[in-house]
Amino acid sequence: MSDRTGARGPYARGVARRQEIVHAALEVFATRGYDAVSLREIAAQVGLSHTGLRHHFASKEDLLTAVLRYKDELTLTPDEQVDVSGIAWVRASRDVVALNARQPLLIRLFATLSVQATDPAHPAHTYFVERYRIAREIATRHLAQARDDGDIAADVDAEHCAELMLAAMDGLQVQWLLEPDRVDMVAAYGQFLDRFLAVLAVPLPEDGGTAQR
Amino acid sequence: MSDRTGARGPYARGVARRQEIVHAALEVFATRGYDAVSLREIAAQVGLSHTGLRHHFASKEDLLTAVLRYKDELTLTPDEQVDVSGIAWVRASRDVVALNARQPLLIRLFATLSVQATDPAHPAHTYFVERYRIAREIATRHLAQARDDGDIAADVDAEHCAELMLAAMDGLQVQWLLEPDRVDMVAAYGQFLDRFLAVLAVPLPEDGGTAQR
DNA sequence: GTCTATACGCGGATAGAC
DNA sequence: GTCTATCCGCGTATAGAC
Structure with missing residues (x-):
C-alpha cells in the first residue's frame, strides 16, 4: 500500500491541499461565522475553483466537520491530559x-x-x-x-x-x-x-x- | 385608523393570506423539516408566486418565526394556565x-x-x-x-x-x-x-x- | 397593500479533462 | 487522484404592475 499521509507520498498534494483548506476555513469560520462565508470564497483563497474544493470536501458541512475535528485536536492535544x-x-x-x-x-x-x-x-x-x-x-x-x-x-x-x-x-x-x-x-x-x-x-x-x- | 385585523377590514385579504401561509408552513415544516421545504413550494401550495409569499414574509426565517409564534399560541392557550x-x-x-x-x-x-x-x-x-x-x-x-x-x-x-x-x-x-x-x-x-x-x-x-x- | 418578473450568488450535482 | 466548466433549485434583492 502506498503512503497516503507522508509528505512525499503519491497523494501528498491532496493531503497538503486539505490542510490548507481546513486552515483557511477555520480562520474565516471562527472570525466571520459559518453562514457568512461561501465555499467559492474559501476556494479562491487557496487558489482553487469552487468545484475543486468540493473534490476534497463533498459538502460545506463536511468541511465544517473537518474544521471542528481539527479544532478538537488543537484544544485537546496540548495538555487536557x-x-x-x-x-x-x-x-x-x-x-x-x-x-x-x-x-x-x-x-x-x-x-x-x-x-x-x-x-x-x-x-x-x-x-x-x-x-x-x-x-x-x-x-x-x-x-x-x-x-x-x-x-x-x-x-x-x-x-x-x-x-x-x-x-x-x-x-x-x-x-x-x-x-x-x-x-x-x-x-x-x-x-x-x-x-x-x-x-x-x-x-x-x-x-x-x-x-x- | 382602519381595522387591520378584522375579517372585513380593508386588509382582510392580507391577514387571511398570512394565516393561510403560516398554517401551510407549520404543517410542512413540522412534517418534513425546515431545510427540506422551499418557499417556492409553500407559495405554490397557497396559490402564490415565490415573490408574492415574500411580500408577506420578508425571509424564510421570518416565516419560521411566525410559525413558531403561532405554535406557541396553540400550545400555551388551551390550558397551561x-x-x-x-x-x-x-x-x-x-x-x-x-x-x-x-x-x-x-x-x-x-x-x-x-x-x-x-x-x-x-x-x-x-x-x-x-x-x-x-x-x-x-x-x-x-x-x-x-x-x-x-x-x-x-x-x-x-x-x-x-x-x-x-x-x-x-x-x-x-x-x-x-x-x-x-x-x-x-x-x-x-x-x-x-x-x-x-x-x-x-x-x-x-x-x-x-x-x- | 397585494403581487409578479427578473437577476444575483449560493450550495450542490454532473460530466469530463489531465 | 486532482481539478474544472456547466447547470440546477435555492433564498434573496430590486423594479414595477395593479
Missing part, C-alpha cells in the same frame, strides 16, 4: 465553562452544528454522536470514581449525572449567547456544581426527593 | 419534558432556530431573547415562591436555578435527539429535579459545597 480525576475533575469542568465564555463565535459554531447534526442525514451526525458519547463516558467514569471514593452518594446514577453536566453546559451556552450581559453562564454552572454535588453527597430521602421542611 | 404554582409547578416541568419527547421534529425545529437566533443579526433574535426572558421570569417566580413557602432552601438564587432548569431541558434535548434510544431525556431530567430539589431543600454547607464524607 490533566492529572485530575474523580471529584476534582468534575469541579474542574467549571474552568472549561469559563474558557468557553471567552470564545463566543466558536462556541456558537459548535452549538449550531451539534443541533443540526441531530438529523441522521446530516454529514456531521456520526461525528457528534461519537463526540457526545465519548464526553459522556469520560464524565461517567469520573463520577463513578468520585462515588467509589466516597465523595458523592453511593446510589448516584453516574450516567444520568454525566448527561446532566453536559446538558447544563450546552443549555446555559444558548441563554448566554442570546443575552451575554444578562446571563452569567459561569456563575450559573458554578451553582449547578455546588448545589448538585452537595446533594450528591448525601443519599436521597426515602420519598424520592420531596422537599423537606 | 394551570393552577399549580411554586414547588408543584417546578415538579410539573417534568411533564413538559415528557411531552417534548413525543415531538422530536418540532423540538429540533425550536432547538435549531434558538441557537441560530443567537446571532443578533438573525431575524428571530428578538423573539427568542424575549421567549427565554419570559420563561426565566416565570420559572424564577415559582422558584422564589417555593422558597418563600419553605419548600426549598432560603439562600437559593432563584434566577440561577431558573436558568439551570431551562438549560437542563435544552441540553438534554440535544443529546436525546442525537441518540434517542441511548439517552433517556425524561429520566435524566427527573433525576435533575429530584436531586437538585433535594439539595435545594437544605442550606449549602459553609464551605460552599465541598463533598462530605
Whole structure:
C-alpha cells in the first residue's frame, strides 16, 4: 500500500491541499461565522475553483466537520491530559465553562452544528454522536470514581449525572449567547456544581426527593 | 385608523393570506423539516408566486418565526394556565419534558432556530431573547415562591436555578435527539429535579459545597 | 397593500479533462 | 487522484404592475 499521509507520498498534494483548506476555513469560520462565508470564497483563497474544493470536501458541512475535528485536536492535544480525576475533575469542568465564555463565535459554531447534526442525514451526525458519547463516558467514569471514593452518594446514577453536566453546559451556552450581559453562564454552572454535588453527597430521602421542611 | 385585523377590514385579504401561509408552513415544516421545504413550494401550495409569499414574509426565517409564534399560541392557550404554582409547578416541568419527547421534529425545529437566533443579526433574535426572558421570569417566580413557602432552601438564587432548569431541558434535548434510544431525556431530567430539589431543600454547607464524607 | 418578473450568488450535482 | 466548466433549485434583492 502506498503512503497516503507522508509528505512525499503519491497523494501528498491532496493531503497538503486539505490542510490548507481546513486552515483557511477555520480562520474565516471562527472570525466571520459559518453562514457568512461561501465555499467559492474559501476556494479562491487557496487558489482553487469552487468545484475543486468540493473534490476534497463533498459538502460545506463536511468541511465544517473537518474544521471542528481539527479544532478538537488543537484544544485537546496540548495538555487536557490533566492529572485530575474523580471529584476534582468534575469541579474542574467549571474552568472549561469559563474558557468557553471567552470564545463566543466558536462556541456558537459548535452549538449550531451539534443541533443540526441531530438529523441522521446530516454529514456531521456520526461525528457528534461519537463526540457526545465519548464526553459522556469520560464524565461517567469520573463520577463513578468520585462515588467509589466516597465523595458523592453511593446510589448516584453516574450516567444520568454525566448527561446532566453536559446538558447544563450546552443549555446555559444558548441563554448566554442570546443575552451575554444578562446571563452569567459561569456563575450559573458554578451553582449547578455546588448545589448538585452537595446533594450528591448525601443519599436521597426515602420519598424520592420531596422537599423537606 | 382602519381595522387591520378584522375579517372585513380593508386588509382582510392580507391577514387571511398570512394565516393561510403560516398554517401551510407549520404543517410542512413540522412534517418534513425546515431545510427540506422551499418557499417556492409553500407559495405554490397557497396559490402564490415565490415573490408574492415574500411580500408577506420578508425571509424564510421570518416565516419560521411566525410559525413558531403561532405554535406557541396553540400550545400555551388551551390550558397551561394551570393552577399549580411554586414547588408543584417546578415538579410539573417534568411533564413538559415528557411531552417534548413525543415531538422530536418540532423540538429540533425550536432547538435549531434558538441557537441560530443567537446571532443578533438573525431575524428571530428578538423573539427568542424575549421567549427565554419570559420563561426565566416565570420559572424564577415559582422558584422564589417555593422558597418563600419553605419548600426549598432560603439562600437559593432563584434566577440561577431558573436558568439551570431551562438549560437542563435544552441540553438534554440535544443529546436525546442525537441518540434517542441511548439517552433517556425524561429520566435524566427527573433525576435533575429530584436531586437538585433535594439539595435545594437544605442550606449549602459553609464551605460552599465541598463533598462530605 | 397585494403581487409578479427578473437577476444575483449560493450550495450542490454532473460530466469530463489531465 | 486532482481539478474544472456547466447547470440546477435555492433564498434573496430590486423594479414595477395593479
